Amino acid sequence: xxxxQIHQIPVLNDNYIYLAHCPASGATAxxxxxxxxxxxxxxERLGWQITHIxxxxxxxxxxxxxxEIKDATGCTIIGPAYDAERIPGIDVEVREGDQVTVGxxxxxxxxxxxxxxxxxxxxxxxxxxxxxxxxxxxxxCGRLFEGTPPQMWQSLKKLRALPRTAKVYxxxxxxxxxxxxxxxxxxxxxxxxxxxxxxxxxxxxGEPTVPSTxxxxxxxxxxxxxDDPDLAQALSISDGDPVQVFTEVRARKDxxxx
Numbered sequence: 001x002x003x004x005q006i007h008q009i010p011v012l013n014d015n016y017i018y019l020a021h022c023p024a025s026g027a028t029a030x031x032x033x034x035x036x037x038x039x040x041x042x043x044e045r046l047g048w049q050i051t052h053i054x055x056x057x058x059x060x061x062x063x064x065x066x067x068e069i070k071d072a073t074g075c076t077i078i079g080p081a082y083d084a085e086r087i088p089g090i091d092v093e094v095r096e097g098d099q100v101t102v103g104x105x106x107x108x109x110x111x112x113x114x115x116x117x118x119x120x121x122x123x124x125x126x127x128x129x130x131x132x133x134x135x136x137x138x139x140x141c142g143r144l145f146e147g148t149p150p151q152m153w154q155s156l157k158k159l160r161a162l163p164r165t166a167k168v169y170x171x172x173x174x175x176x177x178x179x180x181x182x183x184x185x186x187x188x189x190x191x192x193x194x195x196x197x198x199x200x201x202x203x204x205x206g207e208p209t210v211p212s213t214x215x216x217x218x219x220x221x222x223x224x225x226x227d228d229p230d231l232a233q234a235l236s237i238s239d240g241d242p243v244q245v246f247t248e249v250r251a252r253k254d255x256x257x258x
Contacts, residue, residue, distance in 0.1 A: 025103030056133025083118025114152030115142030164215030
């Protein structure tokens with residue numbers, strides 16, 4: 001069993017880039033590098049040699065640093081085969097069920113379209129680490145730029161089947177705004193109310209709210225709970241169809257200004 005050492009780098013307005021380091025081998029992966037300079041600087045400060053880049057999808061705030069980091073380190077860029085033409089510098093194309101190794105650490109690839117048509121996630125079981133890009137957020141999920149509500153619901157169902165102990169290393173610090181929205185659709189959820197207060201306190205102290213655990217998300221994230229009768233009732237959806245519930249929650253979030 002190889003436990004990754006994971007270092008979080010805040011960049012831009014609300015992005016997170018991750019360095020995932022295998023101490024047994026010295027290999028280090030960069031997950032979704034929006035930019036290069038702070039990544040290279042942090043790796044040098046930590047004494048970690050960058051050997052891989054893992055891209056979840058093609059958006060510029062996830063691949064913008066690819067080529068500069070590759071030029072500086074000679075690393076291998078791994079990304080979705082479903083969207084390879086939009087991943088700068090891609091070397092290895094991966095699909096659902098493929099295995100990715102970073103030194104002695106191994107990840108399974110999940111195909112999770114919805115936010116984009118080719119989105120993937122990386123699940124490092126031995127480290128309880130899920131790198132999910134913009135598919136799943138703390139208390140939220142990504143906008144449907146290229147996919148459909150049924151696609152995204154199926155993608156989220158894949159991720160929620162992982163252990164409750166899984167740490168959700170999503171790519172943005174959206175949690176406080178997501179909590180305000182979640183309360184607007186499910187204000188009677190006591191676990192959600194408690195978590196929203198914790199999030200507000202953490203942000204007031206300048207602390208990140210990411211990673212969360214999948215267990216927290218299962219209890220409080222409305223996008224993961226579209227098949228929960230209580231949520232359907234809160235939305236006045238009588239037949240409780242999960243896709244209909246998810247579609248309604250996503251539509252409300254898209255116009256929420258609270």
